Amino acid sequence: MKLIEYPDAEAMMMQVADRLASEITMGLSGHGHVSLAVPGGSTPGPVFDILSGTDLAWDRVHVLLTDERRVPPDHDRSNERLLRERLLRDRAAAAQFIRLVPDEGAAMDTLEARIAPELPLSILLLGMGADMHCASLFPGAPQLARALAEDAPPVMEVDAAEGLEPRLTLTGPVLRGAMSTHVLITGDDKRAALETARRADPMEAPIATVLDRATVHWARE
Numbered sequence: 001m002k003l004i005e006y007p008d009a010e011a012m013m014m015q016v017a018d019r020l021a022s023e024i025t026m027g028l029s030g031h032g033h034v035s036l037a038v039p040g041g042s043t044p045g046p047v048f049d050i051l052s053g054t055d056l057a058w059d060r061v062h063v064l065l066t067d068e069r070r071v072p073p074d075h076d077r078s079n080e081r082l083l084r085e086r087l088l089r090d091r092a093a094a095a096q097f098i099r100l101v102p103d104e105g106a107a108m109d110t111l112e113a114r115i116a117p118e119l120p121l122s123i124l125l126l127g128m129g130a131d132m133h134c135a136s137l138f139p140g141a142p143q144l145a146r147a148l149a150e151d152a153p154p155v156m157e158v159d160a161a162e163g164l165e166p167r168l169t170l171t172g173p174v175l176r177g178a179m180s181t182h183v184l185i186t187g188d189d190k191r192a193a194l195e196t197a198r199r200a201d202p203m204e205a206p207i208a209t210v211l212d213r214a215t216v217h218w219a220r221e
């Protein structure tokens, strides 16, 4: 794990956006397209804002969510809505968005067929909860062991934390298989949780499934 600590969140968001843009451009120099998986939540918005205006070959970038809530795409808790408002606009509107929700009435295997061509992920950006979850891999979720298993399907429907709607999430093997992994966190609570996660099993700290290969970016809020 590589840890980069920034003097403030604004500096971190700018530098992470710049790093992701560089990695996208580098990936495109050798491939027809790159796949970029990003989280929802409240942290990555400023990175999305900066990236959306960055001049790069967005028409060759396939954007996926690391996880999605089982809500309509216009719902205020929808991660797709977050991306459409913060990332998939301006120059980045040209990107191809690969939805993480099966079409109405479609089976999960149609979703797996949609995701498969994007694997291994070129670039993965994750957030982390103070409970050390990432994507929608939550400690204590009944599906967690299955979702972390080497033979897990690429995407699964799982329970989230108490009282939250069911989620769709990329699974452990997909997250671990990314060519480049970044974790974006702010605040002292998550900094402490990161130290715990570094010594924990992924069943207690799902973020631990990627930490050995991740660059973690941290700033106080």
Ligand SMILES: O=C(O)[C@H](O)[C@@H](O)[C@H](O)[C@H](O)COP(=O)(O)O
Binding pocket: 039, 040, 041, 042, 043, 044, 066, 067, 068, 069, 079, 126, 127, 128, 129, 133, 134, 135, 136
């Ligand atoms: O759907 C989501 O909410 C995210 O994909 C989730 O995994 C997020 O990264 C963490 O919950 C941290 O969320 P915050 O950035 O809001 O703290």
